[in-house]
Amino acid sequence: MNNRPSSQKSIVLIHGGAGSHRPTPPQIECLRQALQEGYALSQATQPALAIVEHMIGVLEASGLFNAGLGSFPQLDGKQRMDASIMEGQQLMAGGVASLEGYVHPIQAARLVMTKTDHVLVVGRHAKHLAQHFSLQRIPRATPSTQIRSPAPKHALIKSRSFSLYKKMGQYETVGAVALDLQGNLAAGASTGGVPVMFPGRVGDTPLIGSGVYADNSSGAISMTGLGESIIRMGMAKWLAVLLKAGYSPSRAARQALGELVSRIHGEAGCLILKSNGKFTIQHTTPWMAAGYWNGKGPPIVRDRFSARHSFHQPNS
Ligand code: ASP
Numbered sequence: 168m169n170n171r172p173s174s175q176k177s178i179v180l181i182h183g184g185a186g187s188h189r190p191t192p193p194q195i196e197c198l199r200q201a202l203q204e205g206y207a208l209s210q211a212t213q214p215a216l217a218i219v220e221h222m223i224g225v226l227e228a229s230g231l232f233n234a235g236l237g238s239f240p241q242l243d244g245k246q247r248m249d250a251s252i253m254e255g256q257q258l259m260a261g262g263v264a265s266l267e268g269y270v271h272p273i274q275a276a277r278l279v280m281t282k283t284d285h286v287l288v289v290g291r292h293a294k295h296l297a298q299h300f301s302l303q304r305i306p307r308a309t310p311s312t313q314i315r316s317p318a319p320k321h322a323l324i325k326s327r328s329f330s331l332y333k334k335m336g337q338y339e340t341v342g343a344v345a346l347d348l349q350g351n352l353a354a355g356a357s358t359g360g361v362p363v364m365f366p367g368r369v370g371d372t373p374l375i376g377s378g379v380y381a382d383n384s385s386g387a388i389s390m391t392g393l394g395e396s397i398i399r400m401g402m403a404k405w406l407a408v409l410l411k412a413g414y415s416p417s418r419a420a421r422q423a424l425g426e427l428v429s430r431i432h433g434e435a436g437c438l439i440l441k442s443n444g445k446f447t448i449q450h451t452t453p454w455m456a457a458g459y460w461n462g463k464g465p466p467i468v469r470d471r472f473s474a475r476h477s478f479h480q481p482n483s
Pocket of ligand 1: 184185233338339340358359360361369370371372390391392393394395397
């Protein structure tokens with residue numbers, strides 16, 4: 168049975184992190200590719216959840232971002248990855264934290280959602296789950312594990328502060344939100360963390376309500392930025408509450424990001440998409456690699472979005 172409302176349109180949004188470094192042309196191109204593939208899946212009536220998983224998977228496998236293959240190592244030299252995914256109809260969600268050795272933490276997150284009664288599985292237990300379902304392993308000593316350490320040695324030794332994180336400002340986490348042809352929303356994110364992190368550190372990305380949230384009755388949200396600040400403000404759920412209270416995506420982002428900065432000197436970027444197709448991409452950082460596509464014209468991918476570039480386009 169085709170229950171597709173005739174006026175329903177799909178739209179996909181993606182990001183490759185917010186920070187103080189300008190995204191590279193290969194990163195921009197990879198985001199465009201992921202948008203194209205995500206939108207094609209939406210036109211093939213795939214659900215938003217599968218679209219988000221696929222788009223994030225493209226970025227995880229590229230080695231160009233701080234997620235999957237390209238994840239930053241923690242201070243002990245090991246990559247430990249976080250990811251989560253959520254759908255907006257039943258509010259089903261799954262996440263993994265401190266997952267080692269797998270290319271697609273987003274797939275592990277979805278397995279937590281679909282194959283277990285839980286929302287978050289961590290560490291070696293997340294690894295066992297990935298192993299059980301034969302997810303793709305990261306080959307030992309890939310070039311990416313050697314070149315992706317963003318922190319100079321002296322910074323690794325001295326750093327403990329947010330201010331250093333902020334100066335280094337290279338995040339490159341990935342995330343996506345989607346609205347499918349059935350009118351359902353989904354959101355997800357995947358990361359290797361921040362440039363300098365204690366082994367075992369977990370950020371906002373696997374935490375439903377901090378880094379990711381999706382609810383058809385409010386919106387789909389994917390955050391990026393300094394995870395500690397995003398967790399402390401409960402950003403994703405807060406944004407969803409603002410949307411439910413009638414805020415537009417743009418106004419909700421201005422309000423929440425504004426308070427994130429003014430109250431705790433945090434920094435972040437976000438994708439926000441409502442089920443009526445209105446969306447915004449905003450960030451407090453100098454740069455944010457992100458884009459969107461609703462099938463009209465070519466996919467839009469930019470290396471920064473100012474308040475002027477918040478989009479309020481209705482989906483019709
Ligand atoms: N939010 C991620 C974390 O703190 C980093 C990022 O978004 O780039 O782990």
